[in-house]
Amino acid sequence: MMDNASQLLMRHLNRLRGLRLLVVNYPDGHLLRALYAQQPHAAVEAFTHDFAAHRRAQAAYQAGGLPGERLGFGAAIQPAGAPFDAVVLFLPKSRPLLAMTLAMTAPLLAQEGAFYLVGENKAGIRSAQALLAETIGPVKVLDTARHCALLHATRRIEAPPFDLERWVDTYTVEAGEHALTVISLPGVFSQGRLDEGTRLLLETLDAPPGPTVLDFGCGAGVIGAAVKRRWPQTTVTMTDANALALEAARRTWAANNLPPDPVVASDVFSHVDGRFAQIVSNPPFHSGVQTDNRVVTTFLQEAKAHLAPGGALRIVANRFLKYAPLMETHVGLCRVMAESPRYYVLESAVAEGSR
Numbered sequence: 215m216m217d218n219a220s221q222l223l224m225r226h227l228n229r230l231r232g233l234r235l236l237v238v239n240y241p242d243g244h245l246l247r248a249l250y251a252q253q254p255h256a257a258v259e260a261f262t263h264d265f266a267a268h269r270r271a272q273a274a275y276q277a278g279g280l281p282g283e284r285l286g287f288g289a290a291i292q293p294a295g296a297p298f299d300a301v302v303l304f305l306p307k308s309r310p311l312l313a314m315t316l317a318m319t320a321p322l323l324a325q326e327g328a329f330y331l332v333g334e335n336k337a338g339i340r341s342a343q344a345l346l347a348e349t350i351g352p353v354k355v356l357d358t359a360r361h362c363a364l365l366h367a368t369r370r371i372e373a374p375p376f377d378l379e380r381w382v383d384t385y386t387v388e389a390g391e392h393a394l395t396v397i398s399l400p401g402v403f404s405q406g407r408l409d410e411g412t413r414l415l416l417e418t419l420d421a422p423p424g425p426t427v428l429d430f431g432c433g434a435g436v437i438g439a440a441v442k443r444r445w446p447q448t449t450v451t452m453t454d455a456n457a458l459a460l461e462a463a464r465r466t467w468a469a470n471n472l473p474p475d476p477v478v479a480s481d482v483f484s485h486v487d488g489r490f491a492q493i494v495s496n497p498p499f500h501s502g503v504q505t506d507n508r509v510v511t512t513f514l515q516e517a518k519a520h521l522a523p524g525g526a527l528r529i530v531a532n533r534f535l536k537y538a539p540l541m542e543t544h545v546g547l548c549r550v551m552a553e554s555p556r557y558y559v560l561e562s563a564v565a566e567g568s569r
């Protein structure tokens with residue numbers, strides 16, 4: 215079913231007819247398909263930081279027989295069709311990410327072009343008005359419905375070419391006896407500090423039961439980098455659905471002089487190959503501003519297929535999240551490795567000889 219923000223935009227498709235259009239951080243392919251249906255020959259490009267949304271859009275395009283080459287995924291946009299007549303941006307949940315995405319898209323929009331920002335009230339669409347006005351130009355509220363608002367700004371403000379380096383944030387964390395330099399970017403989990411749950415997981419780290427480790431949902435790459443630092447012979451694959459996380463993780467490794475290991479864009483296990491001696495994770499339990507267990511449920515259900523015999527899955531979770539039964543059902547007997555008032559670290563090992 216179409217999300218609320220896309221439904222609101224659907225009421226305004228006529229405004230976008232025939233325009234060179236850039237759609238950014240869309241949730242899936244629904245709106246894009248509707249745009250194509252309305253104007254099959256118009257230049258519509260789409261871009262997202264979220265590999266899961268990218269795959270959903272690819273699937274929707276494929277089902278409709280549409281050309282997928284205009285669906286971009288990465289840390290920064292590389293559009294073929296700039297300058298655009300209009301940009302549609304779905305409000306991201308993080309304010310720094312909104313600021314960065316506005317800075318990234320503003321120079322791609324023609325002067326006097328139309329910028330549409332759509333999002334849910336609870337995600338802060340109203341308070342985004344000021345930032346939109348500062349970066350793009352005069353703003354008005356075009357429509358409100360389904361707990362969402364659609365804002366329209368006219369581009370009047372000069373925008374310098376986008377430079378990702380300006381958005382990089384660097385901080386240091388103590389991980390065991392080692393200090394790690396962490397490089398982060400807007401929208402990447404745990405900005406500017408080590409997450410308390412991740413810290414608890416790091417405290418439990420012991421030598422992996424084999425030579426390969428998967429850091430699932432790697433964020434800025436802290437867990438994987440801590441493993442690599444302590445056990446340099448291990449090959450640590452890092453995976454995440456967020457392109458900015460993958461970029462941050464690569465940079466974190468470089469900043470700590472760690473030799474590069476694989477960094478893989480994947481929606482849960484969609485693009486992860488092979489079996490690992492250990493999977494370590496602080497898995498996601500949010501989607502936008504909602505608690506959402508779909509990703510973690512799929513992760514726990516499919517983890518065993520990516521573990522070598524005798525391999526182990528170790529995760530940290532908020533104590534209100536009851537993952538142990540899922541881990542026991544889908545991986546193997548579950549043990550509590552560490553606890554704090556808010557978090558616990560759980561481990562399930564695959565029995566030798568089990569498939």
Ligand SMILES: C[S@@+](CC[C@H](N)C(=O)[O-])C[C@H]1O[C@@H](n2cnc3c(N)ncnc32)[C@H](O)[C@@H]1O
Pocket residue numbers: 266403404409412430431432433434435436437453454455456459480481482483495496497498499509
């Ligand atoms: C709680 S954060 C942990 C980040 C990092 N490991 C740390 O501890 O600081 C969870 C991570 O899962 C990623 N994630 C969310 N949905 C995903 C999906 N469908 N597939 C893979 N990773 C996903 C998020 O982008 C986020 O980086």
